[in-house]
Amino acid sequence: MNAVETLTLIGRPNAYYPGLAKPLGGVNAAVLFSQLFYWQDKASSNLGVYKTRDELEDETGLTHNEQRTAIKKLSDKGILIVTEKRLDHKTFYKIDNEKVNEVLANFATSINQTPRSEESNCPEVDNVEIGATTKSSSYYQEITTKTTTETTTENTNNIVIADKPQKTRKATQLSDSFKPNEHHSEIANELNINLNDEFIKFKDYCLANGKKYVDWNAGFNNWLRNAGKFKVSNQRNNKQFMTRSERNFEVMRDL
Template identity: 45%
Template sequence: MKLTDLLREIGRPIAYHPGLAPKLGGVNAAVLFGQLFYWQARTQNPLGVFKTADELEEETGLSYEEQRTARKALRTRGVLVETNKRLEHKLFFRIDEDALEALLCGDAPKQVKSTSRNGESPFRETGKPKSADEQKPCPPTVENLDRGDGKDQVVIQTKTTAETTSEITAAATHAKPPVDNFAAAAASDSKSENNPERVLTDLLIAMEAERGKSLTIDRTKDRVHVLTWVGKGVNADQLREAHRRAVARRNDDSDERPTYAGFVAPFVAEVMTPTAAPATVTAPVGEWFKSPEGVDAKGKELGRRDRKADEDWRYYRVIVARAAKDTKAIEHVLTDAQRFNSVDLYQFARRTFGDALMPVDDYAS
């Protein structure tokens, strides 16, 4: 099958306004806003649009975690009003057009942390925003957005047009019965500030979003790292510092991938390790690889480059161990990586040592 045929079968692309991304909190928030704004014009329900997480993922490609972060960004800017009908197990979304206009015109309404239960915009209770005549005009690129004007960016190569509206409506009508994951999420959102796991998870996703990366936390692999951080009492500032070091490592390696939880984990451990007092006793002869000082000294002895200021000494130790061709050091490096469950460090060591220096029982099968 041709790639072009495959693209035709995987679904219709959607359009979004890139100029809204900085105002709404990022690309994902702009994509979610565009989809909800589109459907809002096609419902008569005063509460807005009812959509499940599965439906929105199918329509936008955003995962549940990405949707939740995007919803939070829109809520805090007053653009999105959510009404949770708990007895019906439904969560309705409504775009507050007055709040949107005020935001785009530079007079954003006061942010709120909770949503209205009756479906009314919380900003109507604080007074209607000033008219456009009393404040600076909206930027040209976002005028009359409700009529489809302004520049838009299209996912893949085409955009949804008026000719395809009937097809989209028909597809939505015959879609599979929705499975609502938002009801439980809505109930737990108010408790997020008291949930350390969620705070750290959201922070890591947000920091990657600032780099233009889309990060998803895999509960089968990544959650164990987050729970470990919670158990060790890692706070937001410490995670930010660990993330900064992880990003520096990615940049040094010219690696464009996101900094996954497993990759950040060694740097969190490094940040959480108290700075040791200057050692009064040097590492025992033959065990230089057990301390940063011993590794640095061995590197100088072998004529290796100095360790960088933000470089994890355990990664630098791999380079020095390879230069030394010290079997005991190599075995210790591999054992250390396995003991701390650092897959990235272990793989880096394997690539650096090569088959010639790897222990016999560690050869790839």
């Protein structure tokens, strides 16, 4: 299997607006905004679109930490409204269209006021009616999940240019402040396991063995998923054992 054939197996490419990276605070913020923008007119709730962190990671490639940073940037600008339904374990994301126009207009103004020698190649920004049949601004293009190889290559180059190399993080021991978060609760509910019990086991195991992690949230994610697999395996083994016992009982009864 060659490289091109492999690409068809790892998912669909994701289209985003590269020109939004500067006004929105970075490539990750632009990628997340573009994906949520795509889903806005498909949302079934007036609170916006419901997405889990894992779904957003599958759709954008952004890790949970990268999503948190991007969400904060968009929320601070007033572009993204985040509503958490804790009892339902759901988070909704809604784009404020008026705020988007305001932010982009202010950015365009600042570009126009920049001396000619310092101007960037950013295209002109006009107000856009979100959800309209046509979009008058040349700044926008239609969002689509189908992109050509050329577009994918261009987006990849933009990401490489815009992102600064990140410093290598060191593994640390378990902190007293580390607690299960909303995403951990979602995993536990999905796998039907007790979050508090598993956290106590995880904490005792790590302290007893001097475990260190670069990302403790990711470490606990893996623990919960393994606990779910272990529970399913035990249930399957117990079912097989009961089946054998019942069969043996039938044999003994016939003797």
